[in-house]
Amino acid sequence: MKKCKENDGDGKVSDTTIIPGLPNEIALDCLARIPGLMHRKFTRVSRSWKTLLTSNTLNWNASPGLPTNYVYVNLLFSIGDQRFFAWNLEDRACLPLPAFPTNLTCAKFVVSRGRLFSIGGLINSANSADVWAYDPCVNKWESVASLKLARYEPAVVSIGGKIYVMGGGVGGDLSDWAEVYDPEVGAWTSLSIPCWHFFGDVFCRDSAVVNGKLYGMCYGGLGFIFDPISSSITIVSSEAYESSPCENIHTLFSTWNKLNQKTAVVKGILFAYFDGKIRGYDFDHNRWLPLQGTGKRLRNGMSKASLVNVEDKLCVIRKNANTIIFACLDILKIPGILRCNVLWCHSEASSGRPWSIDACVSLAESGS
Template sequence: MADVGAQSQLIPNLPDDIALQCLARIPRSHHPTLSLVSKSWRSTLTSSPTLYNTRSLIRTTETFLYLSLRINSTFHWYTLVSHKLLFPVCSMPVKPIGPAFAVLGSKIYVIGGSIGEIPSNNVWVFDCRFNCWEMGPRMRIGREFAAAGVVNGKIYVMGGCVVDNWAKSMNWAEVFDPATGLWTALPSPIEVRDKWMHATAVVGARVYAMTDRGVVVYDVEGCQWGTVSKRLDLGWRGRAVVVGGVLYCYDYLGKIIGYDVKEDVWKELRGVDKGLPKFFCGATMVNFDDRLCVVWEGKGSGKEVDIMCAEIQVQRDEDGGLSGNILWSDMILVVPNGASIVQCLAVDL
């Protein structure tokens, strides 16, 4: 019996809780090789939530980039393990058009989107730890091209529907609490209820969404809707991301700019012009471990498109300006011509 007990241990003659802390310190890129050591190691590395809880507690989590691409009318998901190592991951069981995206912990939420040209209230959840999809709690109404943001561990979603009946009017905005697994209505004034949302960003406890008619903002802590300055409204173009309290996007000249909410001013990101192209369209930005990560569609050959990626360290200068240092920039994938970037997200695992 002693031999059997010894074999069941993760590391012989070492308590499993101590062994688990040892495994939790090993980079995730080595997990496929480590899973070959024994059945107990494979089970722990591929299906144990405790391992990832331990990684979080001892602060050994790593940030991974997840990328969704549309290729030949189908959607493909990838994860970037290192600068040039892009692995395909399990694709969604369905293919919604225009969903919203949010990251909670180790899970990616794909919210709504239209299926057969009908807005859906479905929520699909991808568990990045174990590379699997599951159906999440449905929203109260269907949405496509909605805005979604995460504040204090809850998902706030707004818009993406035509307010043509009582249910859509009362549920134009909703909030999801993972602790209860429920979506609840978020009261909203009629003047903010626009249909389409083109981009969203979270600054502090405020969810900003760019709509057809301007920018909508909801203050979670104050439980109130508000207006934004004219400078933010006129300067925000395309998808944006917040790094260090600054909202970054690209302007009409294709340059990366940053908006300081406190100062109410746009500033050009200096120091990156020589290493990056002009971003007139097709660029997606994400906060990658407090660094600015940009993914865009490069030129490629006539039949192919290069998916490019750059990681930029951004900072405030002594003169109040913004500057960036390109840590690396390279092609990470080659796809057929006509492919496009749907979304990129950063997940800590």
């Protein structure tokens, strides 16, 4: 069996096996599949692991990308001072991602093809077309192709591995109001959707992917549904009126328009926090249903929580003083009823500096 050399600490060099029971060739391939953001944790296993993980020996192309069982939370400490943290919600491991390479605010974030993307935003109060991708293989942010239209606070989702961007604070020429990015090609393409005159220079409150379609809720009461297959868009008003082209789904947008927290889609249901309860929108019957079984801890004081899908589980995240509260719910869908099992609920201490939760994303939301 091929072995590695390791210094035993007293000047002597001894042979060692990287992973007991595995040939070193296979062990090296296993180590290469550890995402870069987790390296600091695994360097504590042994000196040989630390040497390998900090060297150029491994084939980093074998890495599968971002871990699926993590939620990626962007904490905002002050204007231009923000940092992403990766939380493994099961074993409570917290791993900081590298700091942003630029002084950026009001960007939107999405995960696509195993990478975390930062889209647009503001730099020194000016609209930005910058797009950054966090690559877990090398554990750093890399600049990728810029947007055609500089913007901040747009609707951003990933469907089928492609990133769709619509609206936001844009100004100027709105012919590129909607764009799509293919990570495999590395370029943005304008979408010919003659709808920008409905929205103008409007920020997106929230967006989600339901059954392969982009649902967006803008400030001002207008919403939209975009179908990437037909490249068509339907404008929906949150106010009821007879000529509404989507009158049957008015209930969704009229409530969504009142929410400030992030929604999440789990098992085809859009979940949101309002009226002191988690509720899910039943698309089959066009109505909101209360989520039963959440318990007192999730009902009390959780009105400002953000929701995120992690491995088809509904995760609840909120700030409480200087801690972050996480909860994981297993959703049970019964005709006409939404129930859940609370798998766990715990708190994590955060920085002593003033902070707020700016964004929460996960691999499950990528729609890939």
